[in-house]
Amino acid sequence: MYEQKGRYKGVLQIRNNSRKLGRDMRLTAYSFCIFMSGAIFSSCIVSTVVGTAVDTTLEVAKVPFKVADAAVELATSEEDDE
16 A cells, blocks of 8 residues: 555544444344344244144144034934935
């Protein structure tokens, strides 16, 4: 580089350090935002999976009652025909 002279001798060095600090701060902020968005989206995914599992379990639990209802309906309709 070049040699600074005069009363502004240390200004370039301070300015370069502040730019490096700014880059470090931006990197920290970006990392924090990525981490938080990952945490938020993962909780959304987990709640979606759990909700789907609960809905499926409820539908499976309803099947025997639907079959029994259909059997009773079939038996009662045969008795009504006679």
